Amino acid sequence: MLAKKRISIPGLVLKIAVAWALIAFVAYPVISLLIQTFWHDGAISTGVIGKVFSSARAVQSLKNSFILAFTLVITVNIVGTLCVLFTEYWDIKGAKILRLSYMTSLIYSGVVLVAGYKYVYGGTGLLTKLLLQFFPDMDPNWFVGYGAVVFVMTFSCTQNHMMFLKNAIHGLDYHTVEAAKNMGAGQAAIFFKIVIPVLKPTFFAITILTFLTGLGAMSAPLIVGGEDFQTINPMIITFSRSAYSREVAAFLAVILGVATIILLMIFSQVEKKGNYVSVSKTKAKLTKQKINNPVLNVIAHIAAWLMFAIYMLPIILIVIYSFCDYNTIMTGEFTPGSFTLENYQKLFTSIGAVRPYLVSIAYSLGAALLAAVISITCVRFVQKSKNKLNKLFEYGVLIPWLLPSTLIALGMTMAYGDRNPLIFNKVLVGTTVILLIGYVIIKLPFSYRMIRAAFFAVDDDLEDAAKCMGAGTLYTMRKIIIPVILPAVMSVVILNFNGLLSDYDLTAFLYHPLFQPLGIVIKAASDENASIDAKCMSFVYTVVLMILSSVALYFGQGSGMQTIRRWKQKRLEKKVFRK
Amino acid sequence: MKTRRLGALGLCLAVTLSMAACGSGNSDNNSGKGGDSQLIVYTNSGSDGRDAWLEERASEAGFNITVVQIAAGDLANRIVSEKNNAQADLVFGLNNVEYEKLKAEDTMEKWEPEWKDEVDMSLGDPDGYYYPIVIQPLVNIMNKDLKNPPKDYTDLLSDEWTDKYTILGFGGGTGKTLLAGFLVRYTDPDGELGISDEGWDTIKQWIQNGHMEADGEDYVGAVIDGSRPICEMWGSGVLQNEAERNTEFQIMSPEVGVPYVTEQIAILKGRNNTEKAIEFANWFGSSELQTEWMNKFGTVPCNENAFEQASEDIKEFVGSVHQQDIDWAFVAENLDAWVEKVELEFVQ
Numbered sequence: 001m002l003a004k005k006r007i008s009i010p011g012l013v014l015k016i017a018v019a020w021a022l023i024a025f026v027a028y029p030v031i032s033l034l035i036q037t038f039w040h041d042g043a044i045s046t047g048v049i050g051k052v053f054s055s056a057r058a059v060q061s062l063k064n065s066f067i068l069a070f071t072l073v074i075t076v077n078i079v080g081t082l083c084v085l086f087t088e089y090w091d092i093k094g095a096k097i098l099r100l101s102y103m104t105s106l107i108y109s110g111v112v113l114v115a116g117y118k119y120v121y122g123g124t125g126l127l128t129k130l131l132l133q134f135f136p137d138m139d140p141n142w143f144v145g146y147g148a149v150v151f152v153m154t155f156s157c158t159q160n161h162m163m164f165l166k167n168a169i170h171g172l173d174y175h176t177v178e179a180a181k182n183m184g185a186g187q188a189a190i191f192f193k194i195v196i197p198v199l200k201p202t203f204f205a206i207t208i209l210t211f212l213t214g215l216g217a218m219s220a221p222l223i224v225g226g227e228d229f230q231t232i233n234p235m236i237i238t239f240s241r242s243a244y245s246r247e248v249a250a251f252l253a254v255i256l257g258v259a260t261i262i263l264l265m266i267f268s269q270v271e272k273k274g275n276y277v278s279v280s281k282t283k284a285k286l287t288k289q290k291i292n293n294p295v296l297n298v299i300a301h302i303a304a305w306l307m308f309a310i311y312m313l314p315i316i317l318i319v320i321y322s323f324c325d326y327n328t329i330m331t332g333e334f335t336p337g338s339f340t341l342e343n344y345q346k347l348f349t350s351i352g353a354v355r356p357y358l359v360s361i362a363y364s365l366g367a368a369l370l371a372a373v374i375s376i377t378c379v380r381f382v383q384k385s386k387n388k389l390n391k392l393f394e395y396g397v398l399i400p401w402l403l404p405s406t407l408i409a410l411g412m413t414m415a416y417g418d419r420n421p422l423i424f425n426k427v428l429v430g431t432t433v434i435l436l437i438g439y440v441i442i443k444l445p446f447s448y449r450m451i452r453a454a455f456f457a458v459d460d461d462l463e464d465a466a467k468c469m470g471a472g473t474l475y476t477m478r479k480i481i482i483p484v485i486l487p488a489v490m491s492v493v494i495l496n497f498n499g500l501l502s503d504y505d506l507t508a509f510l511y512h513p514l515f516q517p518l519g520i521v522i523k524a525a526s527d528e529n530a531s532i533d534a535k536c537m538s539f540v541y542t543v544v545l546m547i548l549s550s551v552a553l554y555f556g557q558g559s560g561m562q563t564i565r566r567w568k569q570k571r572l573e574k575k576v577f578r579k
Numbered sequence: 580m581k582t583r584r585l586g587a588l589g590l591c592l593a594v595t596l597s598m599a600a601c602g603s604g605n606s607d608n609n610s611g612k613g614g615d616s617q618l619i620v621y622t623n624s625g626s627d628g629r630d631a632w633l634e635e636r637a638s639e640a641g642f643n644i645t646v647v648q649i650a651a652g653d654l655a656n657r658i659v660s661e662k663n664n665a666q667a668d669l670v671f672g673l674n675n676v677e678y679e680k681l682k683a684e685d686t687m688e689k690w691e692p693e694w695k696d697e698v699d700m701s702l703g704d705p706d707g708y709y710y711p712i713v714i715q716p717l718v719n720i721m722n723k724d725l726k727n728p729p730k731d732y733t734d735l736l737s738d739e740w741t742d743k744y745t746i747l748g749f750g751g752g753t754g755k756t757l758l759a760g761f762l763v764r765y766t767d768p769d770g771e772l773g774i775s776d777e778g779w780d781t782i783k784q785w786i787q788n789g790h791m792e793a794d795g796e797d798y799v800g801a802v803i804d805g806s807r808p809i810c811e812m813w814g815s816g817v818l819q820n821e822a823e824r825n826t827e828f829q830i831m832s833p834e835v836g837v838p839y840v841t842e843q844i845a846i847l848k849g850r851n852n853t854e855k856a857i858e859f860a861n862w863f864g865s866s867e868l869q870t871e872w873m874n875k876f877g878t879v880p881c882n883e884n885a886f887e888q889a890s891e892d893i894k895e896f897v898g899s900v901h902q903q904d905i906d907w908a909f910v911a912e913n914l915d916a917w918v919e920k921v922e923l924e925f926v927q
Contacts, residue, residue: 055923115795222794227927238750238922241652243680244915248923327824330797413660430664509657513619513647513666524626524648 011473018377022396024422025412025437026444030399033411037250048251061232062255064221068149068231069214075154076210077203079307080161086304088169089195091288098304101311106159106498107549108315112542114223116314117152118143119321122224124332126313144226152220155310157213160206163491164450168202169195170487171457174284187292204267205453209446211263212401215256232256233404237505240406250407257402264398315546322539329536343540360518361548364500367439368493374440375447376489379455380477394448401445409438409509435510435517442506443496454488494556498549502541518545616855618644621658623651624672624713624842629876633863636871642859651677651752658847659684665849668856671712671863674752674840676759678709679911681845688846688853693861698881702841709845711881712864713872715814716900717757717838719744720799720828722808729809731833732761736784744789744809745798749918752840753813754792759910760838760903761785762917772916773909786925802828813840818877818896830896836903841881 038044052058086092087099108116120126121143128140172195180190221231232252239249291297321329328338347353378393400408416428428434458481466476482489504519511517518541525537625633625648637644647667649657655677658670662684670681681687687708695710702711721728729735735744747754765778790807792798799820801807809831812820821827844864846856862868866884873880873889879897880886889897 051919051923057926058923111795118795219794226793235922238748239919241656241750242915242918243656245919245922248919330800417660418663427664430661430666508650508653509660513621513649514645516647520649523650 008473014377015381018374018381018393019396021374022393026396026399026441028422029411029415030403030408032415033403033407034250034254036414037247045247048247051248052251057230058232058235058252061230061235062252064146064229065215065217065231065233065256066259067146068153068217068221069211071150072153072157072214073207073210075150076157076161076213077207079154080158080165080206082303083158083307084161084165084169086300086307088166089286089289090300091290092301092304094305095288098308101308102158103162103553104311104315105156106162106495106553107546108318108542109156109499110502111219111223112318112538113156113314114152114219116318117156118224119317119332120313121148121151124330126317126332129332144224144228146225146229148224148226149217149220149229152224153214153217155307156220157210159495160209160450163495164202164206164453164488165199167454167487167491168199168457170286171283172198172286174286177286178284187289201271201453201456204271205449208263208267208449212260215259216404236404237406240404240410246410250403253403253407260401264401318539319543322536322543324536326536329539343536346537347540347544356516356518356521357544357548359515360501363436363439363517364497367436367443367500368496370436370440371443371447371496372451372489372493375444375451375492376485378448379452382452383455397448398445400441405438405442405503405506406509408442409506412438412441413509430512432512432515435507435512435515438506438510439500439503443500447492447496450492451485451489454485458484490556494552497552501548502545616643616852618642618669618852618856618859619667620644620646620859621649621654621667621670621847622646622672623649623654627876632875636868637859637862640862642855642862644859652750655680658686662686662849665847667847668850668852669844669846669860671844672842674756674842675704675907676756676911676914678704678843678845679908682706682708686848688848690846690853690857690860692844692857692864694864694866694882697866697884698864699883702839702881703843709843710860710864711841712844712869713842714879714881714897715840715842716879716897716902717753717760717811717813717840718817718900719809719831720802720812720817720820721810721831722802722805723827723829724805725808725829728829729831731831731835732785733781735809736781736788740809741788742790743807745792745801745807745811746786746789747792747798747811749922753811755914755918756838756840757811758782758917758921759914760905763905763910764835766906766909772913772920774917782921783925786921787927791926799824814879814896815877818892821892822877830899832900833903836901838905839902 038048083102087095087102092098118125121128123140123143125143128143131138132140176194177190180194185193216233217231218233218237221229222234225231236249236252239245239252291300322343323340324334324338325340328334375397378397381390381393403411412434413429416423416426416434419425419427428437462480463476466480471479502519502522503517504523507517507519508523511520522538522541525541620633622630625646630646630648633646634644651673654670654673658667658681661667665686678687682704689707691707692710698711700711702714703709719732729740734740747757749755749758762774762778762782765775765781766773767775767778770776771779798807798810799812802810803824803826812828817828817830844860846853846860850856864882866880866882869880869882869885870888872878873885873893877893879889879893
């Protein structure tokens, strides 16, 4: 009894430190922003409710955001799951190439991605031009509105599937599949009764993320939504930049936030009903399944390669356009004179041009790692402790999902623009750390949610066994737990790193003027006052970002590290051989 | 193998953390002092190579400066939020409305430039916080072959021009200021937000009869090919687009004039480099440097001695329009509320 009650001092210190960090940097800025926005002269201001709900545009945009979120939950889950099944589970010809093309959604996003789709399907796009040859009467501007937004976002938001569902499917114990086969189960039965249940925790996590992506949709509705399908987030961002309209922005954000809370609550209830965890200690590696039914097999191949085309066309065009002049990009008419290397020459006009890359890489990497470490710690606090109070860590970590990053940044500048006793009377605004803190904060909920899902794969028995043999907490963590969750953690780190590299919304408020990150430089290059040549630069920057992101993926996913290790090994062997 | 990977992770983390720590340490030392007479200059007008050019030119003149380009919408916000830990010595660019906000937040020093008599001080601040540098007339450009072009905003409300003109987004400086310029024609102290019912009705028709800029669309291209032949444009953008796209535009010149946005220069509070900063501002606003700035980047200088040396197309463009009489204090007080109302109620 007594032994159980003993409190470990380092554990307690860590807990207090994390709790302080969450209160000071996550909860306090958000709460103080909300209070300052809604609390006027000793009363909650209610005028904003009337303002918002009497605006037909705001109500319609809100509605559209929810329609989009629910649609995407279905479509992204279908397409994303197919991506993983085509490349990892079923035996499809050319799976390696397919995988590379499906992974393109991991390396670019935002305005340029949507622009890429527009260059295929838009008024002057490739496909439209082709279709016009056959159907001269069709409307060249057909790719607009709800359908277009859903299409673009369905294919561009599958990155979570390609990362986490892929990891989960590789965690499947093939013995179970074989056993089912031996018992005479058909392919469909195996798929729905064995494979899907194991993937359930991951599906839950991804579904939440997809829903949030839909609610927060920005570039796709702005560019291809047309007048009939605009969503609420662009309005929130615009309003949050003006001190006067901040109330409206915060109110709209709170509506989305409440929807998010409800969704999270529903999901954690459903999750409680049980998850299937593989209990095998010696898992067998997954073997790809051949589709027996020839008709289905052909259909699967056609679908897989059609998706290949959908994924590849926009990215190829972006790479080509990064070598083109402005008129070519806007009209889509290629001439021999269209191509130029000038865009790339401008990229490195001086040594100074490299600096933003280094700044962004340092910040993004630091924040991605910190967010992962804090998330792992918090997951352990919540899972391992009997005390219900520890659940507060989970709520704390998830707070940033309630507000868009612009408002979080504002909250931080308002909270720490002056000396504050909560952080020992320091001023954070204008220092270099505030951006790092901001980056960590906005990536916490995602990291926490995905790492929590990964923890379901950790077998409690292994941990107990380690403890019985006398391993300490840290040792067990390092040798038993981390290896199991590492693939998921690495995926989280890479996705966070890639996402932060060119962030603008949060960065704009928090960066130190002498350490300009990439997002700021890119925005300046495509500013309305920039020359039209500069607008071509957004393509060049995207290509460079794609390369950076691919490098991160290559190393993070292990194959890069392995190659280097093998090369080192060979060199070592050569040396020994010579001697 | 796993441990090593973990070790690497830990190392990276340590490095980043210590970097961040060092960084913050440095800036702590600098805060409120300004360091070794290096000047940090904030501007929204540093894109397109202007920042690099200015840094180089300033170092020839003996100034050690770093120009930090910040998007217009964020620049004033940033200066206000850094009030207690100022990071910059000067700011140039922006416009009167934004400077009025900065004045209200007590972020600027009072000063007086040597070239005060060479500029039209009606463009600047009567209280002596900010001084005019560059003028941007905001206009509507039209396709050069457009027949029977509209002469004023009010002409655009007819069916003839439905969906024929692009209105720039009200988040950006140009769209916002042109909206203000249109609204102040209907000033009415008893009206909603200081504007008469007739005014709101006109604005509503103007917005709903036109086309709001969508992200990533080529609205200047639409003017050139005639598919949407009218579009709002800022002054240097007119000349720049004419040159880069090898075309000419007609300029709409309403009788009441067009809004002139004036980029200004000001000294920020909370640094102890004020002397040096004023010295730099004296140099930067001088007719010699403003002439170079104009010749290099096609700006319209406020400095009269510099403007005399302007090229023919700049003079022709400036001559084709005249300044609308606008009470900027009134605009500054109401603009955000106007934009909010218009965004919520009129934009579709």
